[in-house]
Amino acid sequence: MGNIEELKGMIDFKNGHIDRRIFWEDWIYQLELEKLFAKSWLFVAHESQVKNTGDFITTYMGQDNVIVTRHKDGAIHVFTNSCTHRGNRICFADRGTARQFTCNYHGWAFGTNGDLLGMHEEDHYKGHIDKSKNGLQNARVETYKGLVFACFDDEAPRLEEFLGDFRWYLDIILDQTEEGTEFLGGSIRNMYNANWKFGAENFIGDSLHVGWTHASGAKAVSMGHEVPEYMPVDPSSFHANANGHGWEGGIDGVGTLELVSSGNPRLVQYFEEQRQSMAKRLGDLRARKIYGSVISATVFPNFSFLPGINTMRTWLPKGPRQFELRAWTMVNKNMPDDIREIVQNACAMTFSPSGIFEMDDGENWENSTIANEGFVTRKQHLHYGLRVGTSRRDDPELPGNISRPMYSDVNQLAFYQRWIDFLTAESWDDIPKVR
Numbered sequence: 001m002g003n004i005e006e007l008k009g010m011i012d013f014k015n016g017h018i019d020r021r022i023f024w025e026d027w028i029y030q031l032e033l034e035k036l037f038a039k040s041w042l043f044v045a046h047e048s049q050v051k052n053t054g055d056f057i058t059t060y061m062g063q064d065n066v067i068v069t070r071h072k073d074g075a076i077h078v079f080t081n082s083c084t085h086r087g088n089r090i091c092f093a094d095r096g097t098a099r100q101f102t103c104n105y106h107g108w109a110f111g112t113n114g115d116l117l118g119m120h121e122e123d124h125y126k127g128h129i130d131k132s133k134n135g136l137q138n139a140r141v142e143t144y145k146g147l148v149f150a151c152f153d154d155e156a157p158r159l160e161e162f163l164g165d166f167r168w169y170l171d172i173i174l175d176q177t178e179e180g181t182e183f184l185g186g187s188i189r190n191m192y193n194a195n196w197k198f199g200a201e202n203f204i205g206d207s208l209h210v211g212w213t214h215a216s217g218a219k220a221v222s223m224g225h226e227v228p229e230y231m232p233v234d235p236s237s238f239h240a241n242a243n244g245h246g247w248e249g250g251i252d253g254v255g256t257l258e259l260v261s262s263g264n265p266r267l268v269q270y271f272e273e274q275r276q277s278m279a280k281r282l283g284d285l286r287a288r289k290i291y292g293s294v295i296s297a298t299v300f301p302n303f304s305f306l307p308g309i310n311t312m313r314t315w316l317p318k319g320p321r322q323f324e325l326r327a328w329t330m331v332n333k334n335m336p337d338d339i340r341e342i343v344q345n346a347c348a349m350t351f352s353p354s355g356i357f358e359m360d361d362g363e364n365w366e367n368s369t370i371a372n373e374g375f376v377t378r379k380q381h382l383h384y385g386l387r388v389g390t391s392r393r394d395d396p397e398l399p400g401n402i403s404r405p406m407y408s409d410v411n412q413l414a415f416y417q418r419w420i421d422f423l424t425a426e427s428w429d430d431i432p433k434v435r
């Protein structure tokens, strides 16, 4: 068992060096569950997944299975999926509609707000239980423009503060239209024998793997075009990070749209028509230059997305050496059916179990997790030093800490700075409000 002082020494932010043990040590993983996943705001659902009274989905916060429901008062509730009698799971479905959740073991029944409603042969319990004190554990719930986040820590700041300057970037995908967004039905799942942080840090800023890891897949999906043709090394492309969240991307406005619409120009055409109304909401920079470029992003700690391809995904930890990926496709509510279909197909073709890019990444993350554990290997630090120290919080147009171009380790280091902030903090006072 290690300790906090040892952990603090594992990341050298000045030189960009990281200790390989953070990817597989059990005691570090246990600290992540306690000090990160039980304290942080975590993405749990899109509002469209729990639209009507009784609608629910099940997911994870850390390794805690939770039920996300729409209660009859209209509020969204998130509570633990484990009976307060003997702990049995009370809901086995991924999603559905329910009036209550009744445990299989002894028939205790819970409402869609987690309250204990009653039990089989309740007479036996008269005078032996206060039902109001034996409900399921509710998390705090807040939404940001359709995305539902939950947090198990009463002391945590509000979601808005947690997201901070990153809201400006989230709005690029969430606030294109008055009607907002929705998730298409169903999710895609993969199990990886890898540490969850590899997914998060890859999406937060790993431009450099694209032209190499995904070289053959990119050619296949773009009718033979090389990666640099839609992802040029543009000096104005950037890494932006705020409070551990990060966005990397270009400003040509077309890279991703051209990639996903290869062979079908309708998607690019559609967004060109939309740009004017988008610009009224988001301004020219975001609507015309940023949206549509090659971009990837992560909301700290484990929620990532690709604007344009529109995969929205969580890296759910299952131990230091395993995680489950759950991914959904997001569309604007007012998108015509043919555009929805193009987005859905592009998403499945690129980022799904049979997608041409998904498996490229997984293999690398699994082997990185395993290889980092070697007894001799583990003693040599990893290099995260590309353009280290170059990000600044004074850009006239872009909020957050900015570094150019997008080929750097700046966002990854900002992610690990926040990670170490959480893991080493004794209370919220120790975690900077703005990073």
Ligand code: FES
Pocket: 083, 084, 085, 086, 087, 088, 103, 104, 105, 106, 107, 108
């Ligand atoms: S464990 Fe749920 S009713 Fe007994």
Ligand SMILES: [Fe+2]
Pocket: 202, 209, 210, 213, 214, 357, 361
């Ligand atoms: Fe990738």
